[in-house]
Amino acid sequence: MRFIKYFLLGLIVLVVIFLVFPKTVKEEANLHNSNFFERESFFKGAEIVENNHITYDKKISGGIIPHHLLAGFIISDFFKRLTFNPPKTIILIGPNHYEKGNFKSLTSLYGWNTPFGIVSSDREKISKLVDVNLLKIDEETLPGDHSVVGIMPYIKFYLPNTKVVLILLSGLMTENDVKLLSDSLKTVSDENTTIIASVDFSHYLRGVEAQEKDKKTLELIKNYNYPGLFSLNNDYLDSASSVSVLLMTMQSLNKMNMEVLQNTNSGVIENDNTRQSTSYFSIVYY
Known part of the structure; x- marks a missing residue:
């Protein structure tokens, strides 16, 4: 009898919690952890940016x-300008590095738990993109991809x-796939939306070689040369589709003013041009 009494009491408490705090409970349950965080690199970059006393008066529509x-430090510099x-x-x-999931373009409805608090997903925009069958929700794949x-x-x-x-794009995306996605991104974009391609550029080459590859890639980007971008391999960049979606959307939104903020590679950063490197761009559109 006592067991039944305590069981019923516990049940009542749970019901009250879910009735009084339903939104809070649901939001806490629907979270992914942001597992890719390098504390030293983050705060070192943040310090560099603060010491540079950056100001920026352009309204960034893409990047x-x-x-x-x-x-x-390059990522911090970009987001500081957005503030x-x-x-x-x-x-x-960004690229689906491991080609996981059963669709070319994947997203998540969940929020993201970071060392600084929770980043909420824009469920309204996500739902609109999912409804037209251009994105599939995949809560298994996204948490495992650092892009x-x-x-x-x-x-x-x-x-x-x-x-x-958040959108992960397969390397199997075609130029037509990218165009369809870009057309839909335009419909959910406004003056309060910024579209960002999270992409690393030349991979596995020495720094000097990477710089040469970057020159070619940058020319293709400046000229909105999509066939050229899609012809490139990892010697040049890791996601032509991500860059192309951004460029097509900037074109359609008439936000084609471009500024290259930074271009470097890991060989320069680590002061060793003999090792394999990864190269980086930071670019804004407004």
Whole structure:
């Protein structure tokens, strides 16, 4: 009898919790951890940016950043500039490094737990993209890919009130696939939305070789040369589709003013041009 009494009491308590705090309980349950966080690199980059006393008066509609966290100071620099005209939503697009999932373009409805707090997903925009069958929700694949998840701490640190739409793109995306996705991104974009391609550039080459590859890639980007971008391999960049979605959307939104903020590689950063390197761009569109 006593067991039944305590069981019923416990049941009542649970019901009250879910009735009084349903939203809180649901939000806490629907969270992924941002597992890619390198504390030393993050705070070193943040310190460099603060010491540079950056100001920026342009309203950034789009951009390209690295996701290799060795280049944390480049990522911090980009997001610091966004703080002067902070967007309500960031659409962050990156490569599906491991080609997981059963669709070419994947997203997540969950929020992201970072060392600085929770980054909320923009469920309204995500639902619109899912409804037209251009994205599939995949809560298994996204948490394991650093191309977008590694950026979450930067967003929360610099833009604490900004929501996100995370998109992973397969290397199997065609130019037509990219065009369809770009057309839909235009419909969910406004003056309070910033679209970012999280992409690393030349891979596995020495620094001097990487610099030469970057020159070619930058010319293709400047000329919106999509066939040229799709012809490139990892010697040049790790996601032509992510860059192309960004460029097509900037074209359609008439946000084609471009500024290259930074271009370097890990050989330069580590002062060793004899080793294999990864190269990085930071570019803004406005």
